[in-house]
Amino acid sequence: AQRVTQPEKLLSVFKGAPVELKCNYSYSGSPELFWYVQYSRQRLQLLLRHISRESIKGFTADLNKGETSFHLKKPFAQEEDSAMYYCALSGGSGNTPLVFGKGTRLSVIA
Amino acid sequence: KAGVTQTPRYLIKTRGQQVTLSCSPISGHRSVSWYQQTPGQGLQFLFEYFSETQRNKGNFPGRFSGRQFSNSRSEMNVSTLELGDSALYLCASSPTGARANYGYTFGSGTRLTVV
Numbered sequence: 688a689q690r691v692t693q694p695e696k697l698l699s700v701f702k703g704a705p706v707e708l709k710c711n712y713s714y715s716g717s718p719e720l721f722w723y724v725q726y727s728r729q730r731l732q733l734l735l736r737h738i739s740r741e742s743i744k745g746f747t748a749d750l751n752k753g754e755t756s757f758h759l760k761k762p763f764a765q766e767e768d769s770a771m772y773y774c775a776l777s778g779g780s781g782n783t784p785l786v787f788g789k790g791t792r793l794s795v796i797a
Numbered sequence: 798k799a800g801v802t803q804t805p806r807y808l809i810k811t812r813g814q815q816v817t818l819s820c821s822p823i824s825g826h827r828s829v830s831w832y833q834q835t836p837g838q839g840l841q842f843l844f845e846y847f848s849e850t851q852r853n854k855g856n857f858p859g860r861f862s863g864r865q866f867s868n869s870r871s872e873m874n875v876s877t878l879e880l881g882d883s884a885l886y887l888c889a890s891s892p893t894g895a896r897a898n899y900g901y902t903f904g905s906g907t908r909l910t911v912v
Binding site for chain 2: 719721723730731732733736773775777782783784785786787788789790
């Protein structure tokens with residue numbers, strides 16, 4: 688079964704401090720991992736996916752298959768990063784749906 | 798281009814009633830997925846339709862059903878509503894599925910309240 692765990696419901700950091708949002712997954716095959724973000728009063732949207740290996744808005748995430756983790760990181764937090772962040776996994780074939788973690792609310796304090 | 802449109806935005810229903818929610822995906826998108834979002838459980842997958850066929854189904858009771866039309870618009874139906882069905886129901890569309898290049902595009906959701 689596919690499972691995504693985000694251990695922190697809320698993470699508060701000061702502006703300019705590093706950010707790490709944790710995500711652990713459970714899946715026996717080769718998953719594809721994603722981070723989705725929801726800013727206040729906006730729709731849920733894709734932030735990044737591991738297969739692209741790109742940096743979006745200064746965020747990066749590395750898939751660690753040994754630790755089954757896909758933590759989201761940013762070296763210097765900005766106030767506009769305050770949002771709800773969801774880690775998601777799609778396992779198996781390319782047609783499997785996304786399974787989401789319960790989300791972490793990031794609050795960046797000025 | 799127009800985004801994913803969900804109607805209605807808000808609904809209040811009584812226990813035992815049934816409800817139908819609608820989702821119009823982005824033009825050209827053939828995959829439509831539905832999620833139930835609650836504060837306690839987060840986003841839980843209901844089902845996915847692709848080219849009018851249910852391709853995946855989550856772990857929800859049979860009271861929850863859906864369908865997709867030839868124009869890719871999708872509806873979901875919940876029969877015999879229970880208080881626990883109160884939630885935000887999100888629709889997500891994609892050209893091919895979860896792994897499409899730009900992932901899912903989500904709608905604003907339908908807020909269902911069961912009293």
